[in-house]
Amino acid sequence: MKPLTNKHILLGVSGSISAYKAPDIIRRLQDLGAKVQVILTQGGAKFITEHALQSISQNQVHSNLWDKKAELAMGHIQLAKWADLILIAPTSANTLANIASGKACDLLSSVILASAAPLIIAPAMNQQMFKSNAVSGNLKTIASRNITIISPDDGAQACGDIGPGRLADANNIAAIVAQQFHTTELTGKNILITLGASVEAIDPVRYISNHSSGKMGMALVNNCIELGASVTCIYANIQTELNQRASNIQALSAKKMHKAVMENISKQDIFISCAAVADFSPKNIAKDKIKKNADDLKLILKPNPDILQDVCKLPKKPLTIGFAAETKNPLENAKLKLKNKGCDAIILNDVSGADFGLNVDENEVVFLSQNYQQKIAKTSKQKIAKKILEIFIRKFL
Numbered sequence: 001m002k003p004l005t006n007k008h009i010l011l012g013v014s015g016s017i018s019a020y021k022a023p024d025i026i027r028r029l030q031d032l033g034a035k036v037q038v039i040l041t042q043g044g045a046k047f048i049t050e051h052a053l054q055s056i057s058q059n060q061v062h063s064n065l066w067d068k069k070a071e072l073a074m075g076h077i078q079l080a081k082w083a084d085l086i087l088i089a090p091t092s093a094n095t096l097a098n099i100a101s102g103k104a105c106d107l108l109s110s111v112i113l114a115s116a117a118p119l120i121i122a123p124a125m126n127q128q129m130f131k132s133n134a135v136s137g138n139l140k141t142i143a144s145r146n147i148t149i150i151s152p153d154d155g156a157q158a159c160g161d162i163g164p165g166r167l168a169d170a171n172n173i174a175a176i177v178a179q180q181f182h183t184t185e186l187t188g189k190n191i192l193i194t195l196g197a198s199v200e201a202i203d204p205v206r207y208i209s210n211h212s213s214g215k216m217g218m219a220l221v222n223n224c225i226e227l228g229a230s231v232t233c234i235y236a237n238i239q240t241e242l243n244q245r246a247s248n249i250q251a252l253s254a255k256k257m258h259k260a261v262m263e264n265i266s267k268q269d270i271f272i273s274c275a276a277v278a279d280f281s282p283k284n285i286a287k288d289k290i291k292k293n294a295d296d297l298k299l300i301l302k303p304n305p306d307i308l309q310d311v312c313k314l315p316k317k318p319l320t321i322g323f324a325a326e327t328k329n330p331l332e333n334a335k336l337k338l339k340n341k342g343c344d345a346i347i348l349n350d351v352s353g354a355d356f357g358l359n360v361d362e363n364e365v366v367f368l369s370q371n372y373q374q375k376i377a378k379t380s381k382q383k384i385a386k387k388i389l390e391i392f393i394r395k396f397l
């Protein structure tokens with residue numbers, strides 16, 4: 001299990017010789033699933049290069065509060081909002097003093113003030129500095145603000161002294177960061193979700209599609225991410241915003257969606273098929289715009305592949321949830337789909353009324369599995385998604 005899946009950790013690296021251990025800390029956080037961005041203070045840059053931190057974190061390193069380009073987009077505020085947690089390792093005596101006195105004198109101290117994210121500091125300095133009244137006083141002030149302090153280790157120091165002040169072990173630091181987040185049955189699970197209305201071209205300007213907005217699927221994406229899953233979102237035409245924490249792949253037609261799903265399915269633990277996929281598409285797509293000179297226009301349609309059914313036929317199939325959009329005999333038809341498609345659960349969506357189902361913000365559904373049935377009363381799609389996942393976790397995980 002990777003307890004930091006989807007989590008954004010902002011690592012502050014300040015001026016201590018142990019800054020050379022920062023790449024190891026980044027690696028340990030990444031091993032646990034985190035995405036890491038780094039703020040390097042002026043002092044930190046004396047001990048570790050921006051290049052090293054950039055290569056390991058795979059992100060641009062931030063160091064300048066007065067960077068004109070970044071600040072045009074309010075760079076320090078964006079960073080402050082991006083972070084789910086701020087870790088400062090190593091925390092030098094100077095950075096410690098900045099935090100204790102609430103200064104905003106550089107990028108790191110400004111981001112700390114501008115962020116609502118929890119803060120963890122791992123001090124590292126010479127043992128005599130660590131024992132000094134000033135540092136002890138600053139640590140006391142910081143502890144009273146609900147900031148987690150990872151005590152330094154005791155031992156031989158780079159300067160030749162022996163005592164407390166060595167940066168805590170990278171594995172311990174990463175484990176303490178992970179403890180700040182709650183884990184769920186979905187933490188670290190790989191989940192693929194399809195959503196939106198498929199688009200089948202007739203000619204260069206016209207297409208066949210449907211009223212699905214993708215909102216139900218996106219509510220599932222958001223909830224799975226909230227519960228710690230690593231989500232691949234394969235979307236067709238949608239009227240809703242993408243979640244940037246998912247790996248997003250656009251696939252407009254049924255054929256393209258089928259290909260994208262099959263290319264990504266082998267590593268998935270769960271597949272949620274929420275897309276409204278066209279069952280048929282034009283046999284031939286006209287190269288040029290079709291002209292209205294004929295009395296009748298005949299479109300020949302050919303069947304599309306059934307993505308959900310094909311996933312369920314795989315020898316190593318993931319757990320699967322399908323959706324059944326029905327206007328007539330809803331329960332009977334949904335039960336039939338559950339059986340015929342071979343999925344583990346199906347969510348019945350009665351789309352006969354205009355109030356819920358397609359292209360609206362609320363829904364009312366029935367969760368169905370082989371020997372279980374539960375109605376989820378009309379509410380927002382976000383709440384429906386949460387409930388679907390709760391039932392699914394209880395029944396299958």
Ligand code: CTP
Nearest residue numbers: 273274275277304305306307308322323324325
């Ligand atoms: N589905 C799919 N590929 C298709 C058609 C549907 O993966 N070519 C999936 C949908 O994402 C949904 C489930 O199958 O999870 C049921 O879709 P629905 O449109 O309700 O039913 P169909 O299988 O298309 O059958 P019918 O149109 O006859 O109701």
